Amino acid sequence: MPLRTLLILIAIAVVILAVKRLFSPGRPRANKKLEQGKMVQCAHCGIYLPEPDAIAREGRFYCSQAHLDDDRDRSHK
Numbered sequence: 001m002p003l004r005t006l007l008i009l010i011a012i013a014v015v016i017l018a019v020k021r022l023f024s025p026g027r028p029r030a031n032k033k034l035e036q037g038k039m040v041q042c043a044h045c046g047i048y049l050p051e052p053d054a055i056a057r058e059g060r061f062y063c064s065q066a067h068l069d070d071d072r073d074r075s076h077k
Ligand SMILES: [Zn+2]
Pocket: 042, 043, 044, 045, 046, 047, 062, 063, 064, 067
């Protein structure tokens, strides 16, 4: 087989692989969804939210600064 024909075949294969990758972007997103991390529950209102979005204090999690403050006020009264 002439070298030129081989190079053309390789070029075609590369183009096909590139096009396939462009039209099937599903896999990386599916993996990312699984890696989103664990959910934690707000100790004040009970809503579930991703741990990175929660405010942690003394081993408990809160959905917002307001609920952290509310819970702290209640425990001191
Ligand atoms: Zn809350």
